[in-house]
Amino acid sequence: xxxxxxxxxxxxxxxxxxxxxxxxxxxxxxxxxxxxxxxxxxxxxxxxxxxxxxxxxxxxxxxxxxxxxxxxxxxxxxxxxxxxxxxxxxxxxxxxxxxxxxxxxxxxxxxxxxxx
Numbered sequence: 001x002x003x004x005x006x007x008x009x010x011x012x013x014x015x016x017x018x019x020x021x022x023x024x025x026x027x028x029x030x031x032x033x034x035x036x037x038x039x040x041x042x043x044x045x046x047x048x049x050x051x052x053x054x055x056x057x058x059x060x061x062x063x064x065x066x067x068x069x070x071x072x073x074x075x076x077x078x079x080x081x082x083x084x085x086x087x088x089x090x091x092x093x094x095x096x097x098x099x100x101x102x103x104x105x106x107x108x109x110x111x112x113x114x115x116x
Contacts, residue, residue: 005043006040006043008039009036009039009040010036013037017029026092033099034099034103037103038103038105041106041107041109045109059109060109062112063105063109063112066108067104067108067109071101074100074101075097075101078096078100
């Protein structure tokens with residue numbers, strides 16, 4: 001099952017890259033990229049074959065707290081960029097915010113899993 005999830009995540013990444021290089025919709029390619037990266041990273045960190053233990057619970061707890069902090073800081077930076085006119089399309093900024101918010105948990109989990 002882990003191999004199938006990994007293949008699905010990689011397929012999402014390839015599809016996202018194909019849409020990005022072609023004339024596909026940018027928001028759809030961004031959403032597929034988010035789904036692919038999240039799927040691959042979380043499948044590599046949390047194996048479905050391992051039982052849930054204290055180590056996984058600690059990694060998820062620390063990752064959740066740190067990713068929430070990063071998301072708040074990221075949101076304020078994005079709002080400042082919108083306010084000063086660096087980012088002019090607010091809809092795309094919302095999707096960038098969504099991408100940053102969703103991707104922080106698996107990336108921070110990867111960092112904590114390497115440390116422990």
